[in-house]
Amino acid sequence: MTRNAVVVGGGIAGLAAAIGLHRIGWEVTVLERAVVLNDAGAGISVQANGLAALDGLGVGDQVRAVGQAQGSGGIRVPSGRWLAHMDAEGAARRLGSPVYSFRRADLHAALREALPPGCLVQGTAVDPTELHQLPADLVVAADGVHSPVRSFLFQDHPGAVYAGNTVWRGITASPVRVEADIDQTWGRGTEFGSTRLRDGRIEWHALIDAPEGERSGVPREIFGSWHDPIPTLLAATEPESVLRHDVYDLVVPLPSYVASASGRPVALIGDAAHAMTPHLGQGASLALEDALTLAAYLADAEGDGDGDAGGSVIAALRRFDADRRPRTQAMAVAARRTGRIGQQLHGRFAVALRNAAIRVTPPSVAVREIVKHAGWTPPALAVSRA
Numbered sequence: 001m002t003r004n005a006v007v008v009g010g011g012i013a014g015l016a017a018a019i020g021l022h023r024i025g026w027e028v029t030v031l032e033r034a035v036v037l038n039d040a041g042a043g044i045s046v047q048a049n050g051l052a053a054l055d056g057l058g059v060g061d062q063v064r065a066v067g068q069a070q071g072s073g074g075i076r077v078p079s080g081r082w083l084a085h086m087d088a089e090g091a092a093r094r095l096g097s098p099v100y101s102f103r104r105a106d107l108h109a110a111l112r113e114a115l116p117p118g119c120l121v122q123g124t125a126v127d128p129t130e131l132h133q134l135p136a137d138l139v140v141a142a143d144g145v146h147s148p149v150r151s152f153l154f155q156d157h158p159g160a161v162y163a164g165n166t167v168w169r170g171i172t173a174s175p176v177r178v179e180a181d182i183d184q185t186w187g188r189g190t191e192f193g194s195t196r197l198r199d200g201r202i203e204w205h206a207l208i209d210a211p212e213g214e215r216s217g218v219p220r221e222i223f224g225s226w227h228d229p230i231p232t233l234l235a236a237t238e239p240e241s242v243l244r245h246d247v248y249d250l251v252v253p254l255p256s257y258v259a260s261a262s263g264r265p266v267a268l269i270g271d272a273a274h275a276m277t278p279h280l281g282q283g284a285s286l287a288l289e290d291a292l293t294l295a296a297y298l299a300d301a302e303g304d305g306d307g308d309a310g311g312s313v314i315a316a317l318r319r320f321d322a323d324r325r326p327r328t329q330a331m332a333v334a335a336r337r338t339g340r341i342g343q344q345l346h347g348r349f350a351v352a353l354r355n356a357a358i359r360v361t362p363p364s365v366a367v368r369e370i371v372k373h374a375g376w377t378p379p380a381l382a383v384s385r386a
Ligand SMILES: Cc1cc2nc3c(=O)[nH]c(=O)nc-3n(C[C@H](O)[C@H](O)[C@H](O)COP(=O)(O)OP(=O)(O)OC[C@H]3O[C@@H](n4cnc5c(N)ncnc54)[C@H](O)[C@@H]3O)c2cc1C
Pocket: 008, 009, 010, 011, 012, 013, 014, 031, 032, 033, 034, 040, 043, 044, 045, 046, 047, 124, 125, 126, 127, 142, 143, 144, 145, 147, 148, 167, 169, 205, 245, 247, 269, 270, 271, 272, 277, 278, 281, 282, 283, 284, 285, 286, 287
């Protein structure tokens, strides 16, 4: 019997889940409210765990083909003095892969290309009060940080909370030569990071603490006097292409990543389940892990063949929840903590202490931290169609 799934949201989580469900033989429809896909702009890095999930979904090579492997980098202070150089090769050796950076639009397009024709329906906003009417054995809520599905199903949950910082993101209009692939600079309550893209252009982000909704100021005023190449990157970016977003995360963890909408099973994945601050750069990689794990466990449960179609979906969802919640919620806590000791640290003395600690920390300790987060063993996907 062919099963049907409706995925709410066509971001990284939703597209990847649809690929996995299609591969295990389900009929999948992705409903995306945006009429025009703007793909959230700027760039994104996917770490070894996210790449392992993409490999498990069978699309790792296609996705890597539009990305750029990152080989060098580190942390600096605004004068340009390096606090630490990242042992990227050491980390890649331990993890089996370097970090890859993408233009978000390229990553989204590569995922969309792996879907069967007609699977993605744009311009359809799902009303969460009508989930039970969707023609599906399973609803996958991949509707992002402000998930309407989560708000409806978990009405006592406070939802995503403003993290106290706002971010500008941009991509230079043309290639710029830079010293390091991944360059991160921490000031006092401020951070500027940049990453080299495949075509030599540079994607950058600039984070500051600010009241929610604050829209005054431009990055040049704060970061224009920082070390090279920061002023060059800002000058090389079309001002009207620069994005600005406030950062939100789920401070109160969700009690479950599975729920029922009047009897219709629902699985929450990606930011809908565990939106976190960007300080570990793990949000998308975890969303990809969720997608592969969900599909793998659904395929396993069907393979167990107890003849109870609904029961096997419920069993798979319970296993998914038990597996995914501890890892992703621990990562959200770690991301928040990294922000507090990194970008969000303000005091002159505290910043000086932190910088001194980073300078004396051996690169092997930093590699251990990276491996702790990006080390992940993907479940095998019992594929029934290419
Ligand atoms: C500044 C910043 C930098 C980041 N950098 C990184 C990074 O380098 N690496 C990394 O791994 N992560 C990073 N992240 C996190 C990462 O962007 C997210 O974790 C990831 O994009 C989440 O994907 P998603 O599919 O869950 O959500 P989204 O990408 O938000 O997709 C949700 C989709 O659901 C749609 N939708 C919403 N409601 C409905 C509805 N009712 N009906 C239909 N569709 C609906 C939306 O239109 C949207 O397309 C960063 C985040 C920020 C804020």
